[in-house]
Amino acid sequence: MWADLAIKLGVSGLVLLGVLNFAGMQTWLERKQSALMQDRIGANRAYFTVPWWLGGAPVNWLLRKLGGLGILNALADVLKLLTKEDFIPQTADRWLHTLAPLLAVFFAILAFAAIPIGPPVEVWGRVIPLQVADINVGLLVVLALASIGVYGVILAGMVSGSNLATLGGLRASSQMLAYEIALGVSLIGVIMCYATLDLGQVVARQGQLLWGWLPMWGVVVQPLGCVIFMTAALAETKRIPFDLPESEPEIIGYFTEYSGMKFGLFFLSDFVEVVLVAALTTTLFFGGWQVPYLARDGFHFPWGAFVAVSHLAYVGMGIAAFTVKVMAFIWFFMLIRWTLPRFRYDQLMHLGWKILFPLSLANIAVTAVVVVALA
């Protein structure tokens, strides 16, 4: 029993470490990637030196190099936010005002519990699923937690005692309503194809081959569902082109009345949501931890070749594949964020209700017909 607990703690620690680092490093990625896309240099100045008893010259050399890459700016950001005044407006509800950012970031991180980050490890006669919570309705849990995450945003808008923040909260709620439906409905196709709600099973079944050579990833069997899901999920992260709740030039957004690390928590929850969406896209549509043609005992290539792989390497490659895919999607979402302009509010509603929603329904109909016809 203690061993189980220790294993769960270890896995959840691993996931938490990964998620928080990915989210934190996005401040760096955001700066550097946007700079490279716009032919600029980006953050390259912030660094600090340590005295000799903390390592001295070699550590300072490394810090200088990291500062030259702009990585230490993330650290500087956190230091700045932590040392800033935490201001609560007089008209705000003190308790709820403090609760809102915690809610937002808590549920965003909690949703990772159901996502498998690697193949099950078989060690010491146990099978350890690399998944914090092996829930058999994992998909529903993730969707539910992602939806609850918006409560923090709405709450922040409502209790701030500021009209701009309230507008931001209202926009967030109606936007979530418009996209959550398309998001959920677009996933029904995936559920029908793999006939399970268990995310571990969804990933495992994406290891099958279609016609003997094509990995049966979600994007192959559900291309339209994938596009709809990614669009709706982008809207879910509240980032450009769907950043209506926090559009700086119009209303400052639901976090208008937040300062210091509470504002930082909203920022963090945005980034965590980006990681979540990237992880979900990977899990549902791009094979999760599956490496093409890699089965438990090794690579089975479609032309008949076989390369044996040890169990440890199999698990390692699985985790690495998942990480690389998630990173690629974070990069892709960042690319979209720095390429597209913001939607107007009516365009946003038009896209959500009149395009994505009917398309996702049509996707279900077509998928149902095909699944029945093939069965």
Added chain:
Amino acid sequence: MASLSEQLLHRIRDAHKRRKLTWWERLYLPAIAQGLLLTSRHFWRNLFLHVAHRLGFFREVPASVTIQYPDERRKTAPRLRTRHRLTQRPDGTPRCVACMMCETICPAHCIYITPGEHPDPNIEKYAKSFDIDLGKCVYCGYCVEACPEDAIRMDTQRHDIAAYSRDGMWLDIIELLHPGSRQHTDPPKKYVQLELDEFRKLSHLPPSPPTSGTPPLPA
């Protein structure tokens, strides 16, 4: 066939009319893909170049348009009116004969000259002190044009004038003869008088430290 001006006129007249988007354009996805392709092309190109620069390759191809200002400076046109300097005779003494033409023409009244008698009987006067208050200067260049002796020029390519006080923007004759010799930490000095014996020693002053990106001063 309408003339070009008529065509342009029609275009201006119809500018407010929205063109009806075609089906392909209303799909948005192709345009989005185009945009993503463009930005990601820039991203990968610049990423490759940044890495290559670190390894010492393709140094001549810039990876960004940024000029990192205090470290790098923009190349300015040689005729750009920048900070003043006083030119020197071959023996290092200032060419200025304290004729007061520049002080007279200066619309901002920012030049202050104290004349003194020159030891050479062929030269009537010299400037004992020559001060320019850059806080007042409007960079019109009249002083350069008024000077009969080509004694003042505005070609140092320096335009980074910053000081903690107004007096810090005051340039004395030493600084004008040797641009860049004064450090920003030095206390500002006004009306520095050049006595005759110091006058002779001027050429032995250390040369001004070179600033990166600044072309060498013409003799």
